[in-house]
Amino acid sequence: xxxxxxxxxxxxxxxxxxxxxxxxxxxxxxxxxxxxxxxxxxxxxxxxxxxxxxxxxxxxxxxxxxxxxxxxxxxxxxxxxxxxxxxxxxxxxxxxxxxxxxxxxxxxxxxxxxxxxxxxxxxxxxxxxxxxxxxxxxxxxxxxxxxxxxxxxxxxxxxxxxxx
Amino acid sequence: xxxxxxxxxxxxxxxxxxxxxxxxxxxxxxxxxxxxxxxxxxxxxxxxxxxxxxxxxxxxxxxxxxxxxxxxxxxxxxxxxxxxxxxxxxxxxxxxxxxxxxxxxxxxxxxxxxxxxxxxxxxxxxxxxxxxxxxxxxxxxxxxxxxxxxxxxxxxxxxxxxxxxxxxxxxxxxxxxxxxxxxxxxxxxxxxxxxxxxxxxxxxxxxxxxxxxxxxxxxxxxxxxxxxxxxxxxxxxxxxxxxxxxxxxxxxxxxxxxxxxxxxxxxxxxxxxxxxxxxxxxxxxxxxxxxxxxxxxxxxxxxxxxxxxxxxxxxxxxxxxxxxxxxxxxxxxxxxxxxxxxxxxxxxxxxxxxxxxxxxxxxxxxxxxxxxxxxxxxxxxxxxxxxxxxxxxxxxxxxxxxxxxxxxxxxxxxxxxxxxxxxxxxxxxxxxxxxxxxxxxxxxxxxxxxxxxxxxxxxxxxxxxxxxxxxxxxxxxxxxxxxxxxxxxxxxxxxxxxxxxxxxxxxxxxxxxxxxxxxxxxxxxxxxxxxxxxxxxxxxxxxxxxxxxxxxxxxxxxxxxxxxxxxxxxxxxxxxxxxxxxxxxxxxxxxxxxxxxxxxxxxxxxxxxxxxxxxxxxxxxxxxxxxxxxxxxxxxxxxxxxxxxxxxxxxxxxxxxxxxxxxxxxxxxxxxxxxxxxxxxxxxxxxxxxxxxxxxxxxxxxxxxxxxxxxxxxxxxxxxxxxxxxxxxxxxxxxxxxxxxxxxxxxxxxxxxxxxxxxxxxxxxxxxxxxxxxxxx
Numbered sequence: 001x002x003x004x005x006x007x008x009x010x011x012x013x014x015x016x017x018x019x020x021x022x023x024x025x026x027x028x029x030x031x032x033x034x035x036x037x038x039x040x041x042x043x044x045x046x047x048x049x050x051x052x053x054x055x056x057x058x059x060x061x062x063x064x065x066x067x068x069x070x071x072x073x074x075x076x077x078x079x080x081x082x083x084x085x086x087x088x089x090x091x092x093x094x095x096x097x098x099x100x101x102x103x104x105x106x107x108x109x110x111x112x113x114x115x116x117x118x119x120x121x122x123x124x125x126x127x128x129x130x131x132x133x134x135x136x137x138x139x140x141x142x143x144x145x146x147x148x149x150x151x152x153x154x155x156x157x158x159x160x161x162x163x164x
Numbered sequence: 165x166x167x168x169x170x171x172x173x174x175x176x177x178x179x180x181x182x183x184x185x186x187x188x189x190x191x192x193x194x195x196x197x198x199x200x201x202x203x204x205x206x207x208x209x210x211x212x213x214x215x216x217x218x219x220x221x222x223x224x225x226x227x228x229x230x231x232x233x234x235x236x237x238x239x240x241x242x243x244x245x246x247x248x249x250x251x252x253x254x255x256x257x258x259x260x261x262x263x264x265x266x267x268x269x270x271x272x273x274x275x276x277x278x279x280x281x282x283x284x285x286x287x288x289x290x291x292x293x294x295x296x297x298x299x300x301x302x303x304x305x306x307x308x309x310x311x312x313x314x315x316x317x318x319x320x321x322x323x324x325x326x327x328x329x330x331x332x333x334x335x336x337x338x339x340x341x342x343x344x345x346x347x348x349x350x351x352x353x354x355x356x357x358x359x360x361x362x363x364x365x366x367x368x369x370x371x372x373x374x375x376x377x378x379x380x381x382x383x384x385x386x387x388x389x390x391x392x393x394x395x396x397x398x399x400x401x402x403x404x405x406x407x408x409x410x411x412x413x414x415x416x417x418x419x420x421x422x423x424x425x426x427x428x429x430x431x432x433x434x435x436x437x438x439x440x441x442x443x444x445x446x447x448x449x450x451x452x453x454x455x456x457x458x459x460x461x462x463x464x465x466x467x468x469x470x471x472x473x474x475x476x477x478x479x480x481x482x483x484x485x486x487x488x489x490x491x492x493x494x495x496x497x498x499x500x501x502x503x504x505x506x507x508x509x510x511x512x513x514x515x516x517x518x519x520x521x522x523x524x525x526x527x528x529x530x531x532x533x534x535x536x537x538x539x540x541x542x543x544x545x546x547x548x549x550x551x552x553x554x555x556x557x558x559x560x561x562x563x564x565x566x567x568x569x570x571x572x573x574x575x576x577x578x579x580x581x582x583x584x585x586x587x588x589x590x591x592x593x594x595x596x597x598x599x600x601x602x603x604x605x606x607x608x609x610x611x612x613x614x615x616x617x618x619x620x621x622x623x624x625x626x627x628x629x630x631x632x633x634x635x636x637x638x639x640x641x642x643x644x645x646x647x648x649x650x651x652x653x654x655x656x657x658x659x660x661x662x663x664x665x666x667x668x669x670x671x672x673x674x675x676x677x678x679x680x681x682x683x684x685x686x687x688x689x690x691x692x693x694x695x696x697x698x699x700x701x702x703x704x705x706x707x708x709x710x711x712x713x714x715x716x717x718x719x720x721x722x723x724x725x726x727x728x729x730x731x732x733x734x735x736x737x738x739x740x741x742x743x744x745x746x747x748x749x750x751x752x753x754x755x756x757x758x759x760x761x762x763x764x765x766x767x768x769x770x771x772x773x774x775x776x777x778x779x780x781x782x783x784x785x786x787x788x789x790x791x792x793x794x795x796x797x798x799x800x801x802x803x804x805x806x807x808x809x810x811x812x813x814x815x816x817x818x819x820x821x822x823x824x825x826x827x828x829x830x831x832x833x834x835x836x837x838x839x840x841x842x843x844x845x846x847x848x849x850x851x852x853x854x855x856x857x858x859x860x861x862x863x864x865x866x867x868x869x870x871x872x873x874x875x876x877x878x879x880x881x882x883x884x885x886x887x888x889x890x891x892x893x894x895x896x897x898x899x900x901x902x903x904x905x906x907x908x909x910x911x912x913x914x915x916x917x918x919x920x921x922x923x924x925x926x927x928x929x930x931x932x933x934x935x936x937x938x939x940x941x
Contacts, residue, residue, distance in 0.1 A: 024285075037198040038191020040424070042374045043456035047865035050374050078191030087189060095185040098831035101839065102671020103188025104195065104374045104424030132873040136865065138372050138425050139671055140835055141842030142876045 010070040012036075013080035021067040027053070028062035031077060038078035038107045042136075049135030052108035053077050059115035059134070078107035081114065089155075090114075093148035101139035109135045113149055121161055123153040167887045167894075170826055175684040176893045179831035183676045183695055184422060184669075194422035196378045196394045200451040204380065205234055205280040207442055207452035208287035210294050211462065212269035212276055215303040215531035215858030216316065219267050222277055223295040230293055232286030235445045238277035238294075239265035242441060243410045246323035250499030250536065251397030251404065251431045251708060253646045255327035257589025259339060259498040261319050264408055264437050269298070270318055270496035271531050272859040273461035280442040280450050303531040303858050307470060307491045310337040310528040318496065318529040328589055330502060339494050339527035340502035344509065344585035352485025352520025356476025358560040359485075364473065364549040365924040366907070368853035369466040370459065371538055372870050375424020377463055378453040379435040381443035384417075389440050392419045396430040396670050397708035398698045408437040409444070416440070420698035423670035427843070428537035429464050430670065431710045432499065460863035464536025465853070467504050468493045471549035474522075477557045481571045486513060487522035488546065494527050495534040501527035503588045504535065507542030507640075510592060512550050514580030514795070515638050516572040521582060531858050537710055539840060540903040543639055544847075548925070551635035551908030555915065564618075565912070566610055569636050569799075576600045593644040595792045599886035599896065601823035602636060602797035608882055609634070609821040613801035621919040627809050630816070631917025634801045635908040640793035641888075641897035642713035649718035650704025651725040652785035653682055655733070657774060659753055659766030660692045663725075666706025667718035668698045672899060673832040674714040678722040680828055681892045685726035686733070687750040688766060704785065712796070712897030715828055719892035721788035729784030733766065736773050736782065740764045794888050796896045797823040800841070800905030806917045811933030813849060813914060815877035820902055823884045826894035830883055833898045837881040840902035845879075846871040848907040852926050 008030075009018040021030055028051045031039050039062055042050030046061040053062045054076040082088040087095060090113050094100050109132065116123070116131040128149065137145060170177050187194055224236040246260040265275055277294050281287035302316045309315055319334040326332040331341040353359055379393040395401050398418040406413045423430065435452050442450040454463065474487040490508045494501035505525030513521055538544075558565035574580065574597055584594040610616075618632040654662045663682050669675040679693035697703060706718055730750055737755025738745040741762050748755050756763035773782050801819040806812070820841040827833040850869045854862045862868045871877075887894035907925050915921045920935035 032197075033202060037193040040195075040375070041197065041453065042376070042424075043865055045456060045864055045866065048374055048456070082190055084186060084190065087186065091186075091189040094189050095181060098179060098182060098185075098673075098829075098835050100182060100185040100188050101673065101835055102373070102375070102423060102425040103184070104671070106189055107191035110189070110191075129874045134872075136372075136374060136870060136872055137839075138374055138427070138843060138870065139839045141838035141840075141879055142873050143838040143842075143879055143881070144831075144835055146873070146876070 006068065008068045008071050010072060011074045013076055023068060025067045026063055027065040027067045027070055030067040031062060036077045036079055040104055040107060049108040049112065050105055052111040052135060054111055054115055057115060057118050059112045078110060081110055090149060090152045093151050094145065097144050097148040099140060099144035099148045105135055105137040109145060117156065122157060128153065167885060170885065170887065170894060173684060173893060175680045175690050176828045177826055177830065179829055180676065180680055180690045182673050182832065183679055188422065195375060195424055196380055196392050196421055197453055199392055199421065200380050201449050204449040204451040205282060205442065205446060206284045206287050207278055207280050207439060207450055208284065208291055209278045210276040210291045212272060212274040214269055214298055214300055215272050216301040216318065217269050217298040218301060219269065219276065220297040220299050224277060226293040227279060227290040230286065230290040232282035233279055233290045234448060235280045235442055236277060237265065237438065237441060239267055245408055245410055247404060247408050248499050249433045249497065251400030251433060253707060254403060257328055257330060257502050258500060259324055259326045259332055261324045262497050264441065271533055273533065274496060278438055280446060304337065305530060305532060305858055307493050307528050307530065310530050318531060330589055337529045339498040339529055340505065341526050342502060342506050343524040344582060345522055346581035346585065347520035349485050349487050349520045349522035353474065353476045356484045357479045358557065359476045360553055360556055361474045362553060362923060364471045364552060366469050366545040366548055367926060368468050368533065369847050369851045370463060371427035371429035373425030373427060373429060376454040376456060376459040377430065377435055379439045380449060380451045381439035382449040383443050383447055388415050388417060389443055390417045390419065391436050391440055392421060393436050394423050394430055395420055396426045396668050396710060398668060398700055399666060399705050400708060401433050401436050402700045404433045405436050405440050409441055417701045420668055426670040427539045428541065428710065431537040431708065432464050456865065457863045460868060461533065461860055465533050466538040467535030469508065469545035471508065471546055473549040473553050475553050475557060477561060479561050481561060481563055481568050483516055483518045483572055485520040486518045488513065490525040490546065492525060492527040493530050493532065493535065495530055495532045497534045498529065500535060500537050504542040506586050506588055508546035510582055510586035511543035511639055512546040513582045514574055515636060517574060533853065533860065539900045541900065544904045547635065547637055547904040548907045548911065552911050555912045566606060566615060566634060570603065570606060573602050573636055574600065588643050588646060593792060598794055598890060599825055599888040600797055601884045601886040602799065605797060605799040605821040605823055605884045606636065608884060609799045609801045609819045612819045612880055612882065613803055613817060615801065618916065621916055624917065628805050628807055629917040630803060630805050631913040632803050633909040633913025633916055634799065635905050635912065637798040637800065637901050637904045638795035639712055639897065639901035640795055641716035642790045642793055643711045644790045644793050647707045647711060647713050647717050648787060648789050649706040649721040650787045651718065651721040652704055652783060653725045653729045655729060655770045655782040657767060657771050659688065659770060660694060663693045663695045663722065664703040665697045665718060665722060666703045667714050668706065668709040670709050672709065672836065673829060674709065676832065677715050677828045678719055681719045682722045682726040684893060685723050686730050688753040712900045715895050716891045716897050717788055717790050719895060721786050723892040724786030724788060725784040728786055729782055732782045732784065733769055736769050737764050740769065740772055792890060794890060794896045796898060796901050798901050798905065800909045802909045802913050804910060804913045804917060806914060806932065808918060808936055811929035811936065813910065813927055813932060815845060818845065818877050818879045819882065820879055820905065821882040821884055822898060822902065823886045824898040825886055825888035825891050825896035827883050827885065828893065828895050833883055834881040836898045837902045838879050840899065841879050841905065842871055842877065844903040844906035845877050848910050848925050848927060850926050
């Protein structure tokens with residue numbers, strides 16, 4: 001019955017898309033109803049990080065942002081990272097390193113790590129902790145997630161500065 | 165079998181990849197909320213704002229007329245059937261004191277009325293239109309108030325009862341009483357050179373799985389209710405929903421998809437009855453997900469317990485008496501009240517040899533949030549008292565606390581009168597300890613932390629003071645003669661197998677562990693297992709994921725089912741090879757002659773059995789009931805630094821050793837140990853419920869802090885192998901024990917750093933500072 005539906009247009013995982021929305025709809029809710037189920041609801045208060053997505057390369061809480069705030073932005077979700085055939089480097093380390101327990105926090109962790117790797121050239125522990133601190137995990141004690149991430153970052157550092 | 169032979173294992177005792185790791189890392193739809201159809205109605209609940217009140221009237225007429233509203237439920241339009249929300253063995257050792265909706269509210273966050281509407285906004289708007297008149301009653305906010313003469317009666321409904329014969333006196337707010345005596349406690353106290361009498365308190369806490377409670381109910385084409393839910397107990401869920409709605413079990417199918425963590429919180433039926441009732445009323449899919457705030461307020465919690473511990477010790481380190489009195493605050497409803505307090509005794513007292521034991525546990529209702537199962541389950545609370553006391557006793561007799569533990573801890577071949585005396589709602593099962601590597605846990609942990617450098621607190625000066633602390637722990641593995649798990653395994657043309665188990669993987673990795681066990685038994689590889697678990701229509705029964713039971717109990721069911729299938733494979737393989745059955749063996753996914761000259765692959769055997777000759781489905785099935793509950797053992801150590809100006813406790817290093825028998829999947833066992841330990845560290849240092857008039861004032865991750873990546877303490881998990889003859893390939897349990905350590909370890913370490921002994925936690929800076937100041941005076 002909505003006569004003048006609001007729309008929002010943004011780049012989602014590399015494709016320009018337009019969605020009907022409401023001014024009060026959260027980005028998380030829009031993403032999930034449109035089938036991007038990898039982005040999770042954990043708290044709705046911007047405190048657990050299960051809904052982390054990238055907006056113009058920065059990790060943001062999709063549960064706090066209104067969908068319309070994504071207008072003209074570049075949004076990336078976990079669905080843009082890795083496939084069954086070729087998981088991303090971090091995903092592979094998480095899988096091989098037994099770092100995925102219940103897995104509910106993992107997509108958010110991966111998106112925060114993506115933001116870290118996009119933005120930084122070197123990865124000292126305190127910087128890494130800063131990027132990852134917004135993603136809570138209750139299963140792992142972070143040990144194996146940290147180890148998996150550290151292995152990826154150490155390899156990247158050893159490979160030298162980014163070429164792109 | 166012995167420890168030596170574990171070297172020959174090809175699937176178990178190897179860190180194979182978790183079977184669901186890839187799909188979860190890719191973020192593929194896996195959890196309950198991911199399966200909610202777009203046309204699902206959204207359920208919202210009106211919660212009680214009062215800790216204790218009679219509902220005088222409820223008027224839902226305006227709410228029912230609100231846009232998008234499809235149904236409203238309240239006590240006036242649902243069956244009134246007393247039940248227990250705790251998913252336990254049946255009949256439950258917990259009171260039937262809960263109704264789908266009641267005429268009374270008993271805590272802030274109790275159910276009043278629910279709405280199902282097209283959208284969440286519409287559901288919320290409708291809730292605001294429900295008119296409720298309450299008559300406020302005097303609330304009960306502590307065990308002391310609950311026990312007092314003339315205390316307000318929280319459960320005055322006539323239906324309240326326990327379905328088994330155990331003490332239950334709701335008119336006195338008494339939920340349960342359990343005790344045991346061995347030897348002569350008073351005599352033991354008299355024989356001691358030193359006696360101790362201290363009281364310890366443990367706080368409320370929430371499990372905080374990152375996935376909140378969430379359930380979805382749909383009516384399928386045949387008219388049955390399909391409940392997809394985040395549960396640790398799918399089969400108990402089916403039974404309890406059937407009971408609560410007054411419909412046959414046959415009408416319900418419960419599916420557990422991937423679960424975003426549980427830790428005990430989801431051993432409870434808190435949403436499923438409501439979504440099922442709404443689905444029946446509306447014919448529509450109905451979806452209900454708790455907010456984080458609801459998860460804190462209405463979700464289950466760790467029972468706060470007061471433990472008075474009295475002990476006697478001789479100068480030579482002989483413990484002459486241990487007496488433990490526990491008062492358990494179960495909150496507004498009594499599920500798990502008795503069993504948690506029983507475990508205060510049964511999972512703690514046997515750890516140290518002592519002839520004279522007294523144990524008494526009492527459980528009381530209050531108008532506070534409801535206690536439930538939480539990893540550690542009573543042992544967490546009582547070990548804080550026990551292990552603090554061990555350090556006090558050691559100091560009194562001038563002995564290294566490590567040595568006192570070495571001197572007294574239970575060893576292989578030894579029993580305890582407590583095993584037989586304390587069960588879960590009935591007497592326990594007599595047991596002698598089989599595998600026990602606690603001695604090695606202690607020495608390995610001590611070496612790792614540098615225990616030899618431990619110095620008396622009186623030698624320490626300066627603002628920052630370091631301290632070392634330790635604790636020894638045990639738990640159980642399953643509930644003997646009560647828990648049952650079933651498994652079946654079916655062979656496919658390519659030599660793959662469908663492993664169907666009732667056991668419930670809630671993120672622990674049990675699907676993987678059970679697949680490894682089945683693969684080991686079948687002499688194939690874990691990647692040949694297609695695991696499907698916890699679907700009441702499709703898999704055999706299992707009690708579910710609790711009591712540290714899955715690997716030990718359900719693992720043995722999986723092993724026996726695999727052995728059953730293996731017999732069939734050998735039979736058909738022998739037929740194909742024209743050899744007698746006793747001349748063939750299973751090896752590397754083949755049946756072969758003993759000399760290996762003749763062989764046939766599992767794939768060919770399956771094809772033959774399905775399509776060629778003497779056809780039948782190769783399918784094995786088995787159930788398992790345990791006859792003992794072999795304890796895993798652990799020794800925990802930590803080095804901390806206390807800032808004596810601020811009271812801030814910093815964890816420098818934490819060492820978490822564990823003897824879980826054969827580690828079926830060592831990496832997953834480490835993960836369990838690291839995760840449970842950090843949860844325990846977070847509980848010991850920061851987590852607690854704060855209340856104002858019974859209302860939790862810190863119901864968010866902002867105000868209820870759980871440890872993050874930055875707070876993370878460096879944890880070193882050390883698996884110390886032993887071989888438990890009664891478990892699958894030597895395995896015991898791993899999941900719960902690790903959470904019990906940090907509170908006593910830090911309590912002891914703070915004492916070792918500063919001389920301040922804290923009898924309650926979390927060890928917040930304020931509390932630590934106050935205790936330090938008390939030492940100085």
